[in-house]
Amino acid sequence: DQxxxxxxxxxxxxxxRISILNCDxxxxxxDYFLWYKKYPAEGPTFLISISSIKDKNEDGRFTVFLNKSxxxxxxxxxxxxxxxxxxxxxxxxxxxxxxxxxxxxxxxxTKLSVIP
Amino acid sequence: xxxxxxxxxxxVTEKGKDVELRCDPIxxxxxxxxxRQSLGQGLEFLIYFQGNSAPDKSGLPSDRFSAERxxxxxxxxxxxxxxxxxxxxxxxxxxxxxxxxYTFGSGTRLTVV
Numbered sequence: 148d149q150x151x152x153x154x155x156x157x158x159x160x161x162x163x164r165i166s167i168l169n170c171d172x173x174x175x176x177x178d179y180f181l182w183y184k185k186y187p188a189e190g191p192t193f194l195i196s197i198s199s200i201k202d203k204n205e206d207g208r209f210t211v212f213l214n215k216s217x218x219x220x221x222x223x224x225x226x227x228x229x230x231x232x233x234x235x236x237x238x239x240x241x242x243x244x245x246x247x248x249x250x251x252x253x254x255x256x257t258k259l260s261v262i263p
Numbered sequence: 264x265x266x267x268x269x270x271x272x273x274x275v276t277e278k279g280k281d282v283e284l285r286c287d288p289i290x291x292x293x294x295x296x297x298x299r300q301s302l303g304q305g306l307e308f309l310i311y312f313q314g315n316s317a318p319d320k321s322g323l324p325s326d327r328f329s330a331e332r333x334x335x336x337x338x339x340x341x342x343x344x345x346x347x348x349x350x351x352x353x354x355x356x357x358x359x360x361x362x363x364x365y366t367f368g369s370g371t372r373l374t375v376v
Contacts, residue, residue: 190367
């Protein structure tokens with residue numbers, strides 16, 4: 148059972164336009180959400196995060212929106228640039244319980260292609 | 264080191280052979296994680312080490328998989344009697360024990376033929 152779902156395996160956007168990447172989750176215990184960006188032959192790199200107590204977090208061209216009632220989050224990239232072309236992973240974690248790990252649950256990723 | 268280092272970057276092995284994958288985390292990071300990404304899948308949690316605590320092995324897919332972390336630093340993931348379904352990119356991450364602090368290595372691409 149996939150707890151974090153990215154239903155679009157790929158997305159193509161013209162340079163300068165907005166890219167919107169979507170992510171849905173099923174586990175209501177998730178309290179922290181992160182987006183990672185991955186280039187081929189490299190490890191994922193952290194992009195932006197949001198706590199469940201917020202509904203929006205912005206960092207430059209990147210904004211993440213969280214809709215807790217819908218268990219949905221989205222990443223907006225404005226304006227999109229060719230260098231943004233990569234695979235984007237949505238990830239979520241549950242509150243640290245004092246035991247176990249800060250394990251992240253990842254979606255399958257969305258491949259974004261920004262066309263010049 | 265400056266980043267998380269993994270070796271080898273690529274490994275091709277015959278079905279039934281054992282393989283060892285190495286991860287050298289960022290100095291000072293107390294937490295170390297192994298994930299794997301199979302073709303068309305997301306990152307799947309395998310195992311977690313935190314200091315001297317017992318590792319969280321809840322993600323290991325079978326008893327053919329094991330991992331060690333010596334001296335709280337370098338970790339080795341061992342896969343015994345490899346199968347074709349073990350083919351994946353194996354990613355290691357280290358963290359100073361926060362969700363935000365995850366830093367991934369470039370991964371080891373394992374191909375079992």
